[in-house]
Amino acid sequence: MxxxxxxxxxxxxxxxxxxxxxxxxxxxxxxxxxxxxxxxxxxxxxxxxxxxxxxxxxxxxxxxxxxxxxxxxxxxxxxxxxxxxxxxxxxxxxxxxxxxxxxxxxxxxxxxxxxxxxxxxxxxxxxxxxxxxxxxxxxxxxxxxxxxxxxxxxxxxxxxxxxxxxxxxxxxxxxxxxxxxxxxxxxxxxxxxxxHRETARRGGIAGEFADGVRVLRDSAVLSALALYLLIGGAASGGVAAQRAVFLLDDIGIPVSAYGIPAVAATLSAAVGALAAPRILAAGISADRVLRVTVLAAAGCALALPLTAGGFPLALLIVCASTALPTFFGAIMNIALITVMGTDVGDRYFARVGALLGTGTTAANLVGALLGGVLGEHFGVRTGIWVFVLADLTAAVAFASVLARRAACASSRRQTAKA
Missing domain, CATH: 1.20.1250.20 (MFS general substrate transporter like domains)
Structure with a gap:
């Protein structure tokens, strides 16, 4: 049976x-x-x-x-x-x-x-x-x-x-x-x-909303994740708002080649999506995968404002600065779902996910508006630098929180064995 x-x-x-x-x-x-x-x-x-x-x-x-x-x-x-x-x-x-x-x-x-x-x-x-x-x-x-x-x-x-x-x-x-x-x-x-699934005990909508905020606030990892997603969302919106002007005007990439980096990003996302379950199935913790990919995606994005040289070299750098963060981002998203599922469980998953998603969407819109202002006043290359460095700073802070949690978990395991 x-x-x-x-x-x-x-x-x-x-x-x-x-x-x-x-x-x-x-x-x-x-x-x-x-x-x-x-x-x-x-x-x-x-x-x-x-x-x-x-x-x-x-x-x-x-x-x-x-x-x-x-x-x-x-x-x-x-x-x-x-x-x-x-x-x-x-x-x-x-x-x-x-x-x-x-x-x-x-x-x-x-x-x-x-x-x-x-x-x-x-x-x-x-x-x-x-x-x-x-x-x-x-x-x-x-x-x-x-x-x-x-x-x-x-x-x-x-x-x-x-x-x-x-x-x-x-x-x-x-x-x-x-x-x-x-x-x-x-x-x-x-x-x-x-x-059918078990659900949390019902209260007022305001009370249950507050419960979701409490779960998010009481978890050091989720709180750090929320801050990272806010800054990362703003950075993503800011770069997107300036990207076309930077590539077409500052770098001088022909319109006919403008879509090539997007194709590279699509392919790299597919490869990352296929690789992520295999990495997690190999026994590597989702926390570690998340820590590495967050740093890798933010680090690779630094290549975009560094773009220079003739058309072939510039196009290669732009493709790398687009494809590599997308590759690591695909793995990061899957590890993130796993970490959230472990930390909040099914009963709070929708609430916490919605809070994080709403914050990220709002930050993305604010970043896009701010990107337009920075690009207009200081130039798009400088504007992009501001956002990619902010994203890297947030990634380092978030990875540090994950590293501390991993160290605490390792210490507890060693104490239990002793």
């Missing part, structure tokens, strides 16, 4: 992974389709595009923390995930019909971005914590593998979306996106294990 149960659980876990891959791949296709359709088909300008970006960022920024409280209350997470997939499929189907009828507007795309932002909040809060309902024993390793498949699916979707859009057009792309979400919902509905 045990073998039969184990076989069923393994089958469910595979089906669950396929559902996650399908919906993540669909998200990547949708993101590219929306952007390209807005600019290339509907003639949207910077203002309209910024509204679409803001629409997708508003739900995690505004709803995230309190959504985390509600999601930690969900005792049947699979049903919520299925509903989220179906809502996303319906919203994209509206755009597909509008594109076929040639009545698609930028306003419709903004509405789609807002809807997908809301469903994305639900998915982010439940997908990893839902693993406990599948009878998974080694939750950390399974989370790492699930995250790696998600990163790989996102990278693949981002890589093929452009060529597919060129070949098929917006209406067909939206239709394909609908199918990925419906397929995901079908896979989730086909799971055989009971859809």
């Amino acid at each position: 045990g073998d039969q149960l184990s076989t069923r659980q393994l089958s469910d876990l595979r089906r669950y992974t396929v559902a996650q891959v399908a919906s993540t791949f669909g998200s990547a296709l949708t993101s590219t389709t929306v952007s390209v359709t807005a600019v290339a088909v509907l003639g949207a300008g910077p203002r309209e595009v910024s509204l679409m970006v803001a629409a997708s960022a508003v739900p995690p920024l505004v709803l995230g923390p309190f959504a985390g409280v509600l999601l930690d209350r969900v005792s049947r997470p699979r049903r919520v995930l299925i509903v989220a997939d179906l809502i996303a499929a319906c919203a994209i189907a509206v755009c597909a019909v509008a594109a076929f009828a040639r009545v698609l507007t930028v306003t419709t795309l903004i509405g789609l971005s807002l809807t997908l932002g809301v469903t994305g909040v639900a998915r982010a809060g439940l997908y990893f914590s839902h693993l406990s309902t599948l009878g998974v024993r080694d939750v950390s390793t399974t989370r790492a593998r699930l995250q790696s498949h998600s990163l790989l699916a996102r990278s693949t979707g981002a890589s093929v979306a452009g060529p597919l859009f060129t070949a098929a057009g917006a209406a067909v792309m939206f239709s394909c996106d609908v199918l990925t979400y419906l397929f995901s919902a079908l896979c989730l509905a086909g799971l055989s294990t009971p859809d």
Whole structure:
């Protein structure tokens, strides 16, 4: 009977992974389709595009923390995930019909971005914590593998979306996106294990929100992580705001070669996503992996403002400064999920994750605005230096906290043996 149960659980876990891959791949296709359709088909300008970006960022920024409280209350997470997939499929189907009828507007795309932002909040809060309902024993390793498949699916979707859009057009792309979400919902509905998990005792929303803040505050590692993500998020937004001007104007990279670093980053993210579960499965602690990759990603990013020389050398440096941080970042994200799962458990996972995500999103927006100011007044190379050095400083501080925890754990083990 045990073998039969184990076989069923393994089958469910595979089906669950396929559902996650399908919906993540669909998200990547949708993101590219929306952007390209807005600019290339509907003639949207910077203002309209910024509204679409803001629409997708508003739900995690505004709803995230309190959504985390509600999601930690969900005792049947699979049903919520299925509903989220179906809502996303319906919203994209509206755009597909509008594109076929040639009545698609930028306003419709903004509405789609807002809807997908809301469903994305639900998915982010439940997908990893839902693993406990599948009878998974080694939750950390399974989370790492699930995250790696998600990163790989996102990278693949981002890589093929452009060529597919060129070949098929917006209406067909939206239709394909609908199918990925419906397929995901079908896979989730086909799971055989009971859809139920233990939840924390319910109180008022404000009280449960405060509990999530307390868990985050009382953990030295999570507090340091929150500070690192705030500074790192601001640095990421600041560099992104100045990157195009730096590459095209200061470095003089041709427009035809501008997308090459992005391709390198996509490939390196896929390699990192594949490598991370193997590293963790080899017995290397998630804390150690996180410590090394945080420092490595921040250190490699220093190469970007150092870019100089002729076109071939400059392009090589830019690719390295983009691909290497992305490679280490993919591994870091998977180790981070593992560390969070160990430190907070399933009952607080959505709340803490939402708090961290909201803070990072807000910091990213602030960093982008600050990057524009610094680049305008001091030059983009100097502006980028400010952000990459701030990111390195935060990475060193966070790695130091992880190192101290590892030293304390080692000391306790030695004392126990003695």
